[in-house]
Amino acid sequence: MIHRIKDENGVTVVAFEGDVDLESSPEARRILLDCLGRTSSLLVDLSAVTYIDSSGIASLVESFQNARKAGRHFALVAVSGSVLSVLRLSRLDKVFTIYDTLEDGLARAG
Amino acid sequence: MDGREQKPEKVIEVRDLVAHYGERKILNGVSMDVYAGEIMVIIGGSGSGKSTLLRHVMALEHGTSGTVKILGRDPAALDAKEALDLRKKIGVAFQGGALFSSMTVGENIMLPLYEHTVLDRTTMEIMARLKLEVVGLAGFEDLMPAELSGGMVKRAAFARAIIMDPKILFCDEPSAGLDPVIAAALDDLLLRMREAMGMTIVVVTHELESAFSIADRITVLDQGRILLTGTTEELRETKIERIQNLLQRRTEEEIVDPEEYLERLMGERSGERARL
Amino acid sequence: MPSSDTRNPLTRFTERMGRTVVAGVEEVGYCGVLVAQSLFWLVAGPRLKQPVRVDSVFVQMMEVGVRAVPIIALLGGAIGVMLAIQGVHTLRIFGAESRVVIGIALSVTREFAPLITGILVAGRSGSALAARLGIMTINQEVDALTVMGINPVRFLVVPALIALMVMVPALTFFSGLVGLFAAGLYVGADLGISMAAYVDQTIEILSTDDVMHGMGKSLIFAALIAVIGVANGASVTGGAEGVGRATTRAVVQAITAIVLTDMIFAFVVTR
Numbered sequence: 001m002i003h004r005i006k007d008e009n010g011v012t013v014v015a016f017e018g019d020v021d022l023e024s025s026p027e028a029r030r031i032l033l034d035c036l037g038r039t040s041s042l043l044v045d046l047s048a049v050t051y052i053d054s055s056g057i058a059s060l061v062e063s064f065q066n067a068r069k070a071g072r073h074f075a076l077v078a079v080s081g082s083v084l085s086v087l088r089l090s091r092l093d094k095v096f097t098i099y100d101t102l103e104d105g106l107a108r109a110g
Numbered sequence: 111m112d113g114r115e116q117k118p119e120k121v122i123e124v125r126d127l128v129a130h131y132g133e134r135k136i137l138n139g140v141s142m143d144v145y146a147g148e149i150m151v152i153i154g155g156s157g158s159g160k161s162t163l164l165r166h167v168m169a170l171e172h173g174t175s176g177t178v179k180i181l182g183r184d185p186a187a188l189d190a191k192e193a194l195d196l197r198k199k200i201g202v203a204f205q206g207g208a209l210f211s212s213m214t215v216g217e218n219i220m221l222p223l224y225e226h227t228v229l230d231r232t233t234m235e236i237m238a239r240l241k242l243e244v245v246g247l248a249g250f251e252d253l254m255p256a257e258l259s260g261g262m263v264k265r266a267a268f269a270r271a272i273i274m275d276p277k278i279l280f281c282d283e284p285s286a287g288l289d290p291v292i293a294a295a296l297d298d299l300l301l302r303m304r305e306a307m308g309m310t311i312v313v314v315t316h317e318l319e320s321a322f323s324i325a326d327r328i329t330v331l332d333q334g335r336i337l338l339t340g341t342t343e344e345l346r347e348t349k350i351e352r353i354q355n356l357l358q359r360r361t362e363e364e365i366v367d368p369e370e371y372l373e374r375l376m377g378e379r380s381g382e383r384a385r386l
Numbered sequence: 387m388p389s390s391d392t393r394n395p396l397t398r399f400t401e402r403m404g405r406t407v408v409a410g411v412e413e414v415g416y417c418g419v420l421v422a423q424s425l426f427w428l429v430a431g432p433r434l435k436q437p438v439r440v441d442s443v444f445v446q447m448m449e450v451g452v453r454a455v456p457i458i459a460l461l462g463g464a465i466g467v468m469l470a471i472q473g474v475h476t477l478r479i480f481g482a483e484s485r486v487v488i489g490i491a492l493s494v495t496r497e498f499a500p501l502i503t504g505i506l507v508a509g510r511s512g513s514a515l516a517a518r519l520g521i522m523t524i525n526q527e528v529d530a531l532t533v534m535g536i537n538p539v540r541f542l543v544v545p546a547l548i549a550l551m552v553m554v555p556a557l558t559f560f561s562g563l564v565g566l567f568a569a570g571l572y573v574g575a576d577l578g579i580s581m582a583a584y585v586d587q588t589i590e591i592l593s594t595d596d597v598m599h600g601m602g603k604s605l606i607f608a609a610l611i612a613v614i615g616v617a618n619g620a621s622v623t624g625g626a627e628g629v630g631r632a633t634t635r636a637v638v639q640a641i642t643a644i645v646l647t648d649m650i651f652a653f654v655v656t657r
Contacts, residue, residue, distance in 0.1 A: 022227050022274070029233060053275040055229055058236035082308075089306035090243045168533055190434065197535030208530035210522075222534045225436065280533075 519619025
């Protein structure tokens with residue numbers, strides 16, 4: 001898994017690429033929690049994620065709840081079909097704020 | 111392989127497997143392939159060898175002869191590290207649940223994570239709760255296994271089996287001893303999990319209804335041999351009498367060999383007792 | 387294999403003997419393998435990122451050791467008093483009652499403390515270990531560990547083995563102290579020796595060698611209890627009844643092994 005962080009007009013966008021699995025999810029979690037400490041609005045771009053397992057999902061859940069408690073904006077953008085079906089299995093598609101595209105997400109977050 | 115490239119990847123490959131229990135032959139040359147993403151149901155009466163076959167494809171036992179390959183590897187030929195890597199890709203829901211009675215449901219489910227990963231405790235707990243959500247046991251993580259009903263134990267066992275997001279899930283008699291409604295819900299759960307996670311699922315059962323409702327393909331095992339492997343339609347249309355009898359729950363008149371029967375009655379063939 | 391046998395009785399007897407011996411050797415071999423595997427996981431576990439869990443060792447130590455303290459104190463004390471009574475009674479024949487302290491000090495430290503502790507722990511913890519493993523085996527919990535990639539020896543056996551190897555010598559030491567003290571109370575009351583004088587005498591009599599003799603034996607007893615408990619528990623077949631049989635077998639075998647080992651140890655070391 002690799003990741004890129006960019007700043008778009010005060011909105012932090014974290015883009016993960018590759019597999020978010022048991023090996024890499026501790027790093028993903030650290031990155032997400034780190035970013036949340038520095039920004040008021042965080043978008044997680046999952047378009048290039050080929051596979052995410054439940055440890056990755058768990059890291060997203062934890063970050064989302066932390067963001068809510070701190071009154072910060074947190075959303076997933078460009079969620080691929082395979083990731084979405086994993087989210088659906090545990091009904092998390094109804095919990096996360098999900099935008100179809102990054103542009104969409106930036107427009108709403110801004 | 112075998113030149114059939116268009117077929118999906120074989121995740122389990124059993125070739126001419128022969129297995130003995132003591133001196134009795136349980137499996138007599140079994141060959142079976144399971145492809146990625148399918149639900150393969152193994153059915154057969156008691157004593158047909160289906161549980162033994164399952165133990166072999168879970169790499170709990172190694173056969174007398176023949177080969178078993180799981181995800182392309184022969185578990186009998188792996189060193190400790192490779193075997194562990196293979197184990198991490200396999201989840202098993204045992205018939206009786208096999209939850210550890212000294213641990214809470216949550217600790218049971220987290221145990222593989224605790225033993226094999228360096229995840230943060232919070233992550234592990236969220237994962238365990240996610241799996242409990244999936245199996246419909248949300249909020250039960252602090253109970254002890256003894257406080258759960260039979261159906262709940264099975265669900266918790268499912269949650270533990272899928273905690274590492276395995277590639278292959280084995281289920282031993284998932285619906286045995288449950289009332290039909292709960293059994294149907296478990297079948298539905300298996301289908302949903304395959305759908306969402308693309309798991310390959312191998313189920314051993316003697317419940318025909320359940321077998322037909324979840325299976326992509328069914329393997330019929332009888333007296334240590336495979337009678338047929340095929341789709342549910344193929345199974346319904348087969349001309350093999352033993353299978354038709356099995357499907358219609360007819361008890362078959364056994365062919366009587368007078369000499370063997372007499373020996374059995376005289377207790378002279380004690381080695382032939384059916385294994386429980 | 388026909389069961390209504392027409393061969394001559396001697397052949398049958400020999401065959402049965404042979405089978406029993408083979409089974410026995412197999413069992414001893416299995417115990418040896420268990421010890422070897424335990425050592426392997428203890429040493430190599432951390433390197434394979436599968437360490438033996440310290441917390442489960444502590445849980446076992448509480449169960450095996452700390453919870454046994456009251457009953458060990460009771461038995462240790464009773465043995466001490468019993469030895470004092472018998473010693474005084476016997477030595478009175480020669481008018482040598484005052485020499486009783488030597489007998490008590492040596493026999494408690496070298497023999498009775500380790501033996502009584504070993505037998506008690508075998509009955510208390512050896513049986514519990516066999517029952518726990520037996521139940522786990524028939525509930526497929528051991529299989530579940532294996533398919534999860536958790537080695538059952540590392541997860542179940544090593545913590546129990548370590549706990550026993552630490553706690554049995556500790557309990558033996560404690561039992562010896564209580565036994566000597568209780569004997570001292572009786573001797574003091576009966577012969578009018580002061581406690582201080584009794585303690586002085588005892589310390590003078592006992593050498594490090596005597597203490598190590600007792601402790602060394604208790605270490606071996608601990609390993610025997612653990613390995614025999616595990617071997618019986620892991621080989622359970624036949625449901626709840628099987629667990630009961632395995633538990634009983636574990637206790638009987640462990641106590642037999644302890645007493646025989648004690649004799650051999652005494653024979654080899656003392657002479």
